[in-house]
Amino acid sequence: MSYTFLEQFWIARYVIMNGLGMTVSISLLAILAGSILGVFVGLALVYGGAVLRLTVRAYTDVIRGTPVLVLVLASYYVSSAAGVDLGPFSAGVLALAIFCSSHVGEIVRGALQAIPKGQTEAAKAIGLTFTQTFTSVLWPQAMRQCLPSWVNTAAEMVKASTLLSVIGVAELLLRTQEIISRNFMSLQFYFLAGALYFIVNYGIEHFGKYVERKTALPS
């Protein structure tokens, strides 16, 4: 008895939906944690003292020079060897968040450094403190600068979430592989997974463009 692709798809519908949900939660968590950490990394790179700046620079350079798959594997194996049993999900999300933080850090650094010095001087001249200058002059401008590359990073994180399948997190790709191992329809189900990833990323890209238009300064 052999089933058609549509019948196989119907049988596997919940499994696929579960996998997609897992992919989305992994990506959301990693982007959220990575962005928060990344903002601090960026701030340290721009305003930190020499020691802090050097430490953070070493951190970003090492993370950016290491493949994400190596980060994922290292996080998974090292955490368990260190006696902290994170489990594949947390270890994977941790690796992605660290990866995300180094990218967001560089984006924030670039955006802050692109703001003309005159802005800070003007703020000083009208008597703003550094915190006030930062929150109401520098940060709003830097945010607009960051947006396009930040959206790119978000799409990048969705793609990187597939790597968690290697350490056994049941996200979309691992679910797809499981389904294929039951029905051997590798062509159809890899196509389906690819289509789903494409839709998610394409959606993120367009949502980013929409937000960019909405927040653009009138020119």
Place this chain on the structure above:
Amino acid sequence: MGYTLNFAAVWRNFDFLLSGLALSLGLAVVSILIGAVIGLFAAFALTSKNRYAIASAQLYVTVIRNLPILVLVLFAYFAMPQMGVRLDKMESFVLVLSLYSGAYLAEVFRAGLLSIPKGLTEAGLAIGLTGMQIRSSIIAPLMLRNVLPSLSSTTISLFKDTSLAAAIAVPELTFAARKINVESFRVVETWMVTSGLYVATCFLIAASMRFVEGRLALPR
């Protein structure tokens, strides 16, 4: 925590790691060369006037850039045989990485092409060169110099993407590291050395690209 670092097992297998690194570099070099050719054609298509050429190049770039590379790697190795295309793991990985880098390089080259003043094409036409001659001997050489910085970062991320070949058991650096990790249980040491090797190689790639950039820079 009573964990003492002991690199003995890693050094014992260091040759294995190095041969993995060599394979990673080889995969990256071959793929980036093929990808550069694909990317160059796609970029010329994107900046052409032919509607169909633009649309098909755009389709290629958008689809590839929005797909996770691991899905592409698994697809090429496990699903393409169902379509009658049977490649071994190395061939299918190079195919995927070339197509993947081609899509990213298309965007890089497109930006480079747009930065070339129109007057150069007109000058070429004026001295009687054909469109192909103008592209190959005026525009492409100038454009390549302009895009070297972005080319360098694409090369580095491509090199890092070779780690995905481990998923289909190509014995490159990450695969070698995983094997040592599983056999020796020297977990921390293995991943420290492995990521050190990746970081150092990325550094070398960046430095040599900067050197080339300096050598090829046009006098101003």
